[in-house]
Amino acid sequence: MIVRQAAHVLELLEYFASRRRPATLSEVAQDLGWPRSSTFNLLGTLAERGYLYEPRAREGYYPTPRLLHLAREISEAEPLPEAVTTLLRDLVEETGETAGIAAASGTEAVFIEVCESPRPIRYFARVGLRMPIHNTSCGRAILSQMGATERASVLRKVPFERFGPATPMSVSEVEAEIRRSVERGWFQNLAEFSQDLCGVSLPLPLGGRQLALVVAGPLNRMQERIPALAARMRRGLDHALAA
Amino acid sequence: MIVRQAAHVLELLEYFASRRRPATLSEVAQDLGWPRSSTFNLLGTLAERGYLYEPRAREGYYPTPRLLHLAREISEAEPLPEAVTTLLRDLVEETGETAGIAAASGTEAVFIEVCESPRPIRYFARVGLRMPIHNTSCGRAILSQMGATERASVLRKVPFERFGPATPMSVSEVEAEIRRSVERGWFQNLAEFSQDLCGVSLPLPLGGRQLALVVAGPLNRMQERIPALAARMRRGLDHALAA
DNA sequence: CCGCCTTGTTCATGGGTGTGGACAAAGAAA
DNA sequence: TTTCTTTGTCCACACCCATGAACAAGGCGG
Numbered sequence: 001m002i003v004r005q006a007a008h009v010l011e012l013l014e015y016f017a018s019r020r021r022p023a024t025l026s027e028v029a030q031d032l033g034w035p036r037s038s039t040f041n042l043l044g045t046l047a048e049r050g051y052l053y054e055p056r057a058r059e060g061y062y063p064t065p066r067l068l069h070l071a072r073e074i075s076e077a078e079p080l081p082e083a084v085t086t087l088l089r090d091l092v093e094e095t096g097e098t099a100g101i102a103a104a105s106g107t108e109a110v111f112i113e114v115c116e117s118p119r120p121i122r123y124f125a126r127v128g129l130r131m132p133i134h135n136t137s138c139g140r141a142i143l144s145q146m147g148a149t150e151r152a153s154v155l156r157k158v159p160f161e162r163f164g165p166a167t168p169m170s171v172s173e174v175e176a177e178i179r180r181s182v183e184r185g186w187f188q189n190l191a192e193f194s195q196d197l198c199g200v201s202l203p204l205p206l207g208g209r210q211l212a213l214v215v216a217g218p219l220n221r222m223q224e225r226i227p228a229l230a231a232r233m234r235r236g237l238d239h240a241l242a243a
Numbered sequence: 244m245i246v247r248q249a250a251h252v253l254e255l256l257e258y259f260a261s262r263r264r265p266a267t268l269s270e271v272a273q274d275l276g277w278p279r280s281s282t283f284n285l286l287g288t289l290a291e292r293g294y295l296y297e298p299r300a301r302e303g304y305y306p307t308p309r310l311l312h313l314a315r316e317i318s319e320a321e322p323l324p325e326a327v328t329t330l331l332r333d334l335v336e337e338t339g340e341t342a343g344i345a346a347a348s349g350t351e352a353v354f355i356e357v358c359e360s361p362r363p364i365r366y367f368a369r370v371g372l373r374m375p376i377h378n379t380s381c382g383r384a385i386l387s388q389m390g391a392t393e394r395a396s397v398l399r400k401v402p403f404e405r406f407g408p409a410t411p412m413s414v415s416e417v418e419a420e421i422r423r424s425v426e427r428g429w430f431q432n433l434a435e436f437s438q439d440l441c442g443v444s445l446p447l448p449l450g451g452r453q454l455a456l457v458v459a460g461p462l463n464r465m466q467e468r469i470p471a472l473a474a475r476m477r478r479g480l481d482h483a484l485a486a
Numbered sequence: 487c488c489g490c491c492t493t494g495t496t497c498a499t500g501g502g503t504g505t506g507g508a509c510a511a512a513g514a515a516a
Numbered sequence: 517t518t519t520c521t522t523t524g525t526c527c528a529c530a531c532c533c534a535t536g537a538a539c540a541a542g543g544c545g546g
Contacts, residue, residue: 001503001526003288005248005534010292017313020320026493035535040495044349045246049253050371053348053355055321055452057393058542062321064346064355066371068314070260075311077263078298103307105296106287112296112307128293128309150300153511209298244496244533248504269523278505283525301512396542 008034008042016063024060080113081206083240087213088115091236095229097217098123102138102201104210105130107158109139112211123197123216134158134174135167137189137201141212144178144187145203151175166192186230187212191219198222200229202237213237251277251285259306267303323356324449326483330456331358334479338472340460341366345381345444347453348373350401352382355454366440366459377401377417378410380432380444384455387421387430388446394418409435429473430455434462441465443472445480456480 015032016023023031029039043061046052052061080101091099092115100114108130116122133139134155143151155171168174181187187201199216215229216222222229258275259266266274272282286304289295295304327344334342335358343357351373359365376382377398386394398414411417424430430444442459458472459465465472 001284001287002291003248003284004503005246006252006285006288007292009249009252010289010294013313013317017316020316024493025495036494037496037536038534041244041246041534042249044244045249046253047348048245048373049250050348050353050373051253053346053353055346055454057347057389057397057453061348063314063317064348064353064371065314065318066369067310068318069370070256071306071308071311071314073260073263074256074306075308078305103296103298104300105290105293105304105307110293110296110307126309127312128307130291130293146300149512154300210300211298247533267523268525279524280506280526281504284504392542 137199138212380442
C-alpha cells in the first residue's frame with residue numbers, strides 16, 4: 001500500500017527543485033492538482049517542522065536549507081569513494097555512453113550515482129531511477145553477490161512480466177543467466193527490459209555493499225563493443241578498488 | 244491540521260541522519276514507535292519513489308543520494324552569498340557567541356543558516372529551528388522590512404503568550420518596539436522569549452528576501468556588550484553587502 | 487470609495503487509510 | 517531435522533483525516 005501523503009511530500013520537494021523559486025499555496029495547489037485545503041495542511045506541516053520558510057512576505061513558501069543539511073548527514077555516512085565517481089566520468093568520456101552505480105531495492109535495482117552521456121541519443125538515467133532487478137544487467141550483477149537463499153527470497157517476489165522477446169520469465173532462467181555471466185566475466189542485457197536498450201555491468205562490492213557498475217546505451221551503438229567495454233570497465237574497477 | 248504521514252517522512256529521514264547506517268523494518272518500527280505494518284507501507288512508498296535502497300541484502304534500508312540531489316537543486320536556486328557565511332564565522336570567532344540568519348515562516352522566524360558558538364554554555368541553534376516572530380530580535384528585524392499591511396496581517400495571527408516579564412502582549416507593543424529599534428539602529432531581545440537568552444539583530448535585505456542577521460547568547464555575557472556588538476555587526480554587514 | 491476576483495483559512499463528514507492481528511518466512515537454538 | 521523467536525507481508529475494518537464547501541481577507545480595477 002502506498003502512503004499518499006508521504007508521496008506528496010516527495011512530490012512537493014521535487015516541485016520546488018524544478019521550480020527553483022517560492023510558490024504560494026494556490027500555485028502549489030494548482031500545479032500539483034491538489035485541493036487548496038489539503039495543500040494548506042501539507043505546507044503547514046512542513047513549515048512547522050522548519051522545512052519551509054517565506055523568503056519574501058506574500059510571495060509564498062520555499063524549502064529551508066534544513067533539507068540539505070539532513071541529506072548531507074545521511075549521504076556522508078555511506079559515501080561513494082572519489083575513485084568510483086571519477087571512474088564513471090572517465091567511462092562516459094571514453095565510451096560516450098551513460099555510466100552509473102546501482103544497488104538493490106526490493107525487486108528492483110536503483111541508481112545511486114549516475115554520469116550521463118553527452119550524446120543527444122542516450123540512455124537517460126537519474127539517481128533514484130528504478131528498474132527490474134531480474135532483467136537488467138546491473139540487477140543481475142547485484143543478485144550475483146548475494147547468497148543463494150537471499151537471492152531466492154528476492155527472486156520469489158519478482159513479478160515476471162514480458163517486456164520483450166528476450167525477457168527471462170522464471171527464477172531458473174535468471175539463475176542460469178547469472179551463471180553464464182559469472183563465467184563470461186561480465187553481465188549484459190540486450191533489450192530484455194526496454195527495446196533498443198543495452199547494458200553491461202560488473203559486480204561492485206564496496207564496504208560490504210552489494211553494488212553494480214553499469215554502462216548503458218542504445219543497442220546498435222553498444223552491441224559489438226560489449227567485450228571491449230567489459231574489459232575496460234574491469235580495468236577501471238580494479239584500479240579504483242585498489243586505490 | 245498536521246499531516247501525520249508527512250511528518251513521519253521527515254521523522255524517518257531525521258532518524259536515518261542520526262543513525263547513519265541502514266535500518267530494518269523492525270528497527271525503524273521499534274525506534275520510532277510505529278506499528279510494523281505502517282512502517283512497512285511507509286518504507287515501501289519511499290523505496291518505490293527511489294529514495295531508499297538496500298546496501299546489503301537483509302540489512303535493511305537506507306536513503307539513496309537522490310535526496311541530496313534534490314536538496315542541492317533546491318538550495319542552489321536561492322543561495323546565501325559566500326560573504327554572508329564568512330561573516331557569520333567571523334562574528335562567532337570575535338564574539339564567542341552563536342550567529343545566524345533567520346527568515347519568516349508564518350508567525351515564526353526560522354534559522355536558514357547558523358554558525359554555533361564553540362563555548363560550552365551557548366545558544367544552541369540549528370538550521371530549521373523556529374521561534375516566535377514577535378518576541379525575538381531577529382523576528383522583529385524581519386518584520387521591520389515588511390510593509391505596514393503585510394506586517395499587520397502577520398501580527399494579527401500571532402498567539403500572544405507570556406514567556407517572561409518582558410514579553411510583548413499586543414500588536415501595538417510590538418510595533419512600538421520595532422519603532423524604537425529602528426531609531427536605535429539595532430534590534431534586541433532581553434529574555435523576552437526564553438529566560439537568560441539575549442539576541443541582537445539587524446535587518447538583512449538580500450535579493451528581495453527579508454532576512455535578519457542575529458547574534459545570540461546568555462544574557463549575562465551579552466548585556467553590556469550590546470551596543471558594541473551591534474556596531475560590529477553593522478560594519479560586517481555593510482562590508483558583506485558591498486561585496 | 488465600492489464590487490469582484492483571487493488567495494488563504496476553517497470545519498464537518500464520508501471515503502480512504504492506518505493498524506491489529508493472522509500468516510509466512512527466516513534464523514536461532516536444540 | 518524440529519521447535520521457537522523474530523522479521524516481514526497481507527488484509528479487513530474502524531476510525532481519522534483529506535477534502536468540498538463556506539467564509540474571511542486581500543488585491544485590483546473602476
